[in-house]
Amino acid sequence: GAGVSQSPSNKVTEKGKDVELRCDPISGHTALYWYRQSLGQGLEFLIYFQGNSAPDKSGLPSDRFSAERTGGSVSTLTIQRTQQEDSAVYLCASSVGPGRGYGYTFGSGTRLTVV
Amino acid sequence: DQQVKQNSPSLSVQEGRISILNCDYTNSMFDYFLWYKKYPAEGPTFLISISSIKDKNEDGRFTVFLNKSAKHLSLHIVPSQPGDSAVYFCAATGSSNTGKLIFGQGTTLQVKP
Numbered sequence: 001g002a003g004v005s006q007s008p009s010n011k012v013t014e015k016g017k018d019v020e021l022r023c024d025p026i027s028g029h030t031a032l033y034w035y036r037q038s039l040g041q042g043l044e045f046l047i048y049f050q051g052n053s054a055p056d057k058s059g060l061p062s063d064r065f066s067a068e069r070t071g072g073s074v075s076t077l078t079i080q081r082t083q084q085e086d087s088a089v090y091l092c093a094s095s096v097g098p099g100r101g102y103g104y105t106f107g108s109g110t111r112l113t114v115v
Numbered sequence: 116d117q118q119v120k121q122n123s124p125s126l127s128v129q130e131g132r133i134s135i136l137n138c139d140y141t142n143s144m145f146d147y148f149l150w151y152k153k154y155p156a157e158g159p160t161f162l163i164s165i166s167s168i169k170d171k172n173e174d175g176r177f178t179v180f181l182n183k184s185a186k187h188l189s190l191h192i193v194p195s196q197p198g199d200s201a202v203y204f205c206a207a208t209g210s211s212n213t214g215k216l217i218f219g220q221g222t223t224l225q226v227k228p
Binding site: 031033035040041042044056097104106108 | 156
């Protein structure tokens with residue numbers, strides 16, 4: 001597609017349930033990033049995939065969070081046993097390579113609400 | 116540890132005047148800085164960037180200034196327009212960051228007609 005596509009756009013889930021968030025990057029983009037924005041906060045780095053390299057998971061806040069990227073394209077961010085503090089907008093971005101950020105294209109995000 | 120800080124959560128200016136958004140960073144290894152703009156319900160979009168070898172970069176109405184000794188950068192918008200009303204994020208990266216951007220908290224700019 002022309003841009004980064006994220007689904008769903010909105011998700012309301014009950015505390016304790018698992019959720020999966022999907023990201024379709026721009027075709028040909030080898031780098032894929034997940035960020036989240038909590039209310040009143042900046043964009044918090046979560047995880048980074050670059051080609052076939054091991055992902056940089058240094059930003060994942062707990063072991064309830066995991067992500068995978070299949071076939072170097074689509075990525076899924078999974079949050080297990082969701083907590084209310086997980087409520088945030090989850091943003092995915094892709095770029096041609098591990099560039100300096102100017103090549104980042106962000107999706108519109110998934111707004112997750114844990115009730 | 117907040118490595119990139121935007122200490123002003125909001126800014127309001129009159130149309131036609133200058134908007135100045137500020138950003139401070141703590142990591143001396145950062146060598147590339149960017150500004151992103153975000154409208155509600157949309158992802159951030161790239162606005163302008165600057166390398167640490169420069170102290171100024173201009174693109175139309177937008178100019179970014181970098182003061183490395185003070186670890187400070189600012190974004191100037193002249194003249195400001197109502198369509199500039201958005202959240203502005205400062206971001207930084209370094210050669211050791213593998214392309215990962217560290218973002219500030221954002222500043223909400225309102226340009227009044």
